Amino acid sequence: MNLSEINWDINAAGTWPLPAKVLVISLVCLVIAGGCVYLDTLPQLDELEATEKKEPELKLLFETKQKKAVNLQDYKEQLALIEASLDEMIRQMPTEEEVASLLVDISQTGLASGLEFKLFKPAAPIVKDFYSELPINIQVRGKYEELGLFVSGLASLPRIVTVHDVNIVPQNKDKSGVMLMTAMVKTYNEGSKTDAAGSGAKKKRSRK
Template identity: 50%
Template sequence: MNILNDFKDLDPNNPGLWPVSVKAILFIVIFVALLFAGWKFDITKQRDELAGLERQEQEKIEVLKLKQRKAANLNALKEQMKEMEISFGDMVRQLPNATEVAGLLVDISQTGLSAGLEFKLFEPQPEEPKEFYAVLPIKIKVHGDYHKFGEFISGLARLPRIVTTHNVDLKVNPLFKNSGTAYSELEMEMIAQTYRALDEDEEEEQ
């Protein structure tokens, strides 16, 4: 009760005359308040630091995951590159060199003759040089029926060298148009393209 009376009788304008007990209690309250404020500030600071460390850790994890994905993609890309190099090498090996072109032209014409076609035109065109190979177009005009044409095209696809067909045009053989008979023979015009590998000197010129 004395302490309560001491608080009631306090003169706020003259704290120097306050009783020792009141001063002690106020000192303890202020000290505890300061301790609590310091503790709360320290805890808040530690929480902020912890949150920052967690963010940094998460960022490092994401960077690591990204690097792992890139590494996995890089390995897959290397495998694809190896497969492409092998496939490309196989294709290049199918390209004849300059000394083999004449034999390939004979193979193309022989394929048509074996299919029963009658050649009206077999005219190699000037080469078209590319980066590492040259295109060899051949104008072809043959007479025959659908079955023979199909056999010819299939035969070209079976040749050991690459031969492609372009601008294929089928029409009735002009000799049969006014004959009064059913059209049994057709005329086919097309461009057959084969390819040859350039030698080192030719590649340097490109």
């Protein structure tokens, strides 16, 4: 077959010899296949390579979430215990109406322990996230055992009362054993009604 004798005009393709037709069709198929590889397959290969690079990160993320899922029930049980403990503590906080009587209870506990109050001064409330601290500056006079009875008595009150910044010094230089204790006593409540109205987030809880 002499290629120079063939009329390569596309309109005369019907007159081409069979080998020429096969050759042209093969070339066209190769061009189409190459275009498909370039336009479709190569981008997919790039995407596959990018996904493979992310595989370690995705695997680590999966393992982390799997561990959380396995421990989910334990987390729920721990959360329930924390909420129950918090509810119990809040029930032990005095309401605003109970604060005045609690101050009397604190004073009576000191007197019943044999102490003499030199100072009993409630300070301004300190507002926290969902509760308020109610500090009371006190100064009492008595013997060591009486001071111990007083602190023990505060811990036995039905509402939460804590003792902070304790300082104990001898009252006199003699051997009478009389001491002077300065401290800050704190009790707590859920915050004032003004705070509750302002935030709209205070949750009323039933009390024993």
